Amino acid sequence: MRKGVLDSGGGTVLTSLGTAAASLDGDNAYVSGTMTRAAFPLLYGSPDTTGDGIPDIVATNSAGALLLYKGGATALGTATTLRTSGYSTTKQLG
Numbered sequence: 001m002r003k004g005v006l007d008s009g010g011g012t013v014l015t016s017l018g019t020a021a022a023s024l025d026g027d028n029a030y031v032s033g034t035m036t037r038a039a040f041p042l043l044y045g046s047p048d049t050t051g052d053g054i055p056d057i058v059a060t061n062s063a064g065a066l067l068l069y070k071g072g073a074t075a076l077g078t079a080t081t082l083r084t085s086g087y088s089t090t091k092q093l094g
């Protein structure tokens with residue numbers, strides 16, 4: 001994952017997410033090896049769902065549940081289950 005550069009008008013400079021060199025501090029291992037495609041078929045990065053200023057991740061799991069992972073400054077937080085089922089056939093989050 002990459003950290004974006006803060007835009008002076010608010011939000012993130014989108015081009016800062018395009019390459020490690022343009023990002024805030026290069027590529028960072030964040031959830032390396034823990035969020036596999038088989039276990040989490042769909043992921044969606046949210047700018048900040050929880051209101052703490054740190055991006056979060058919405059994901060589906062292999063059982064078809066919809067989960068919200070609270071982002072942290074250095075590690076991913078625990079998941080909150082938003083829906084227990086119904087997302088097995090969903091094609092895209094966003």
Ligand SMILES: [Ca+2]
Nearest residue numbers: 048050052054
């Ligand atoms: Ca957040």
